[in-house]
Amino acid sequence: MARVVVADDQTVVREGIVILLGLLPGIEVVGAAADGHEAVRMVAELAPDVVLMDLRMPRCDGVEATRRIRDEHPSTQVVILTTYGDDDSLFPALRAGARGYLTKDAGGEEIVRAVRHVMSGEAGLSPNIQRRLLERLSAPGEGGSPDRTAAAGSPVGDPGPGAPPRRELPDGLTGREAEVLSLVAEGLSNAEIARRLHVSTATVKTHINNLFAKTGVRDRAQAVRYAFRYGIVVPPDPRGS
Helix, strand or coil: CEEEEEECCCHHHHHHHHHHHHCCCCEEEEEEECCHHHHHHHHHHHCCCEEEECCCCCCCCHHHHHHHHHHHCCCCEEEEEECCCCHHHHHHHHHHCCCEEEECCCCHHHHHHHHHHHHCCCCEECHHHHHHHHHHHHCCCCCCCCCCCCCCCCCCCCCCCCCCCCCCCHHHCCHHHHHHHHHHHCCCCHHHHHHHHCCCHHHHHHHHHHHHHHHCCCCHHHHHHHHHHCCCCCCCCCCCC
């Protein structure tokens, strides 16, 4: 059972979210906050597993509240639940430490999935937010433009049979770890990666733990950013078919 605090300044919206969560399996709402200050206070008092956090709130907005919660109570995860999916909302929230990001058109199943993902150390991003993240990170000037000579979607350093390696992988990553990272960037789960590589889920978890330790990333969202920043994967050219 995930213990959840809801933070939203609009009473009708906040109460509606609480009612919805009460109908969902595996979630217990332990508190509801009207702004970021109340959210931080409730986290200190109630030690919830997850906070569902709105962004635009008075006194203390969702980004600042997320930063304080992650700094002061790192065992509590934050999932942003907001109307806004633009870059100016998304990236500050992720940099503040949010591990999930949903827009308010998300259904109950999507909310439950995001809560479960962040509790297990994964990113809880809605599909449209994942696409926006990849589009932004793959754009020229965002952490470096990947080498277009690599095959779209393929890991750098795995150029195919008979071809010389393109360049050394960063941070001591092995070829297999880079391959796993490229599949993480595609949005595959551990089980899906295991099936793709014909290995066990435990082996995939080991590779992910190793590459997280080497690169210093904390979750899958940061891993995706890392993969595109260092050219581990190259997005398909949008001008192609």
